[in-house]
Amino acid sequence: MRPNPQHTDTGMAPLHVVFGGELLLVTETVDAIRVRARSQGYTERTVFTVDTRFDWGNLSQWGCQSSLFGERRVLELRIPTGKPGKEGGAAIEALCRNLPRDAIIIVTLPEMDKQGRASKWFKALENTARMTEIKPVGRDRLAHWVKQRLEQQRQTVDRDTLQFFADKVEGNLLAAYQEIKKLELLYSPGPLSFEQVKDALLDVTRFDVFQLPEALLSADMVRYGRILKGLEGEGMAPPLILAVLSEQIRLLLKVYLLMDANKGMPIEQAMTALRIWPARQKLMLNVIQRVRYPQLVQALRQAALIDRVIKGVEKGDIWEEFLNLGACFAADANFRMARRNDFLSTINSSQN
Known part of the structure; x- marks a missing residue:
C-alpha cells in the first residue's frame, strides 16, 4: 500500500483509511486520528454513514463547501458493508482526485476481501490515502x-x-x-x-450463542461443550441455539449444492455467490475440506431431532443432543465413534 506523500500544512495526511474486522481497534484508531486532528485545529466534524439510502451527492457537496466559520474540518465516512456500489465508487474516486483544502477525511471500512481490494475505488484510496489495516486478534x-x-x-x-x-x-x-x-x-x-x-x-461472564458456530465449525469440541454449558446455565432458549447452528449447516450444504450444480466452480466463488462474509470464508473453507456432504446431511438430521425434542414430539436430553450435533463436525472419525461418557469427560475436565 502506498500512502500519499502529500500532507496538510499541519503535517497530517488529508485522507486516512482505517479498515478491518475488529470494531474496537478500528474505533480506537479513528479516535486517535480525530484527537490529533482536533489538537491541530480541525474542530468542525461531520459524519456520513453509508447505507442503502445514502445520497452520495452529500459527499461531493461537502467537499465543495467551506466551513461557515472558517474552521478546519473533519469528515468521517463510514462504509460498514465495504460496498459503496457503482455510484459510491465513482464518488470516492472523484474525492481522491480532488481532496478539499483545510480538511481531514477518515474513511472506515470492514475487513476487505480480494474482490473489494481489487476495485477501482479501493485502488484510488490506496494511491491517495494513508492506509491502516487492522488485523484481527485471534x-x-x-x-x-x-x-x-x-x-x-x-x-x-x-x-x-x-x-x-x-x-x-x-x-x-x-x-x-x-x-x-x-x-x-x-x-x-x-x-x-x-x-x-x-x-x-x-460475576459478569456471559457465553454468547453466536460464538457457538465458530467452535462447531472448527471442531473445537471442548470449547463447544464449554459454551453450551454456559448457555444452559444461563437459561438460554434452545430454539435460538438451534436456529443459529442450523443456519450454518444449511449454508455449508448450499455451498456443496452450488458447486455440484456448477461443475468446476471454485469454493471461494461459491461462498462469494452465497454472500458469505470474507471473515467467515476461511473457516468455511476449512470445514468443506474436512467435512464431507454425508456428514453435513447427518448434522442436519441431528438438528431436526433436536427440534422434535424441543417440541416434545420425541424424548431426549436437549443439551446432550446438542453435544451429538457438535460431534458430527469432529475432525477425527474415531472421536465421532467415541462413547458418550468419554466425550462428556473431556468437556467436564476442561472446566477444572
Whole structure:
C-alpha cells in the first residue's frame, strides 16, 4: 500500500483509511486520528454513514463547501458493508482526485476481501490515502493482547491467569476490553492474583450463542461443550441455539449444492455467490475440506431431532443432543465413534 506523500500544512495526511474486522481497534484508531486532528485545529466534524439510502451527492457537496466559520474540518465516512456500489465508487474516486483544502477525511471500512481490494475505488484510496489495516486478534493472540493492555494500566498477571482470562472472554475483544478496564477500576497498579481476576470476571461472564458456530465449525469440541454449558446455565432458549447452528449447516450444504450444480466452480466463488462474509470464508473453507456432504446431511438430521425434542414430539436430553450435533463436525472419525461418557469427560475436565 502506498500512502500519499502529500500532507496538510499541519503535517497530517488529508485522507486516512482505517479498515478491518475488529470494531474496537478500528474505533480506537479513528479516535486517535480525530484527537490529533482536533489538537491541530480541525474542530468542525461531520459524519456520513453509508447505507442503502445514502445520497452520495452529500459527499461531493461537502467537499465543495467551506466551513461557515472558517474552521478546519473533519469528515468521517463510514462504509460498514465495504460496498459503496457503482455510484459510491465513482464518488470516492472523484474525492481522491480532488481532496478539499483545510480538511481531514477518515474513511472506515470492514475487513476487505480480494474482490473489494481489487476495485477501482479501493485502488484510488490506496494511491491517495494513508492506509491502516487492522488485523484481527485471534484466540491464539488474545492472551498477549490482554497482557499488553493490562501493562498499559500498570497491572500484570501470570501466564495461567492470562489464559484463564482469554478463555472466559471467548475471543470477544470488546468484552475483553471492558473486563480489563474493570480491573483498572477495582484494583491498584501492580501484580494481580488469579483470585482477583477470577472474582472480577465470573460475576459478569456471559457465553454468547453466536460464538457457538465458530467452535462447531472448527471442531473445537471442548470449547463447544464449554459454551453450551454456559448457555444452559444461563437459561438460554434452545430454539435460538438451534436456529443459529442450523443456519450454518444449511449454508455449508448450499455451498456443496452450488458447486455440484456448477461443475468446476471454485469454493471461494461459491461462498462469494452465497454472500458469505470474507471473515467467515476461511473457516468455511476449512470445514468443506474436512467435512464431507454425508456428514453435513447427518448434522442436519441431528438438528431436526433436536427440534422434535424441543417440541416434545420425541424424548431426549436437549443439551446432550446438542453435544451429538457438535460431534458430527469432529475432525477425527474415531472421536465421532467415541462413547458418550468419554466425550462428556473431556468437556467436564476442561472446566477444572
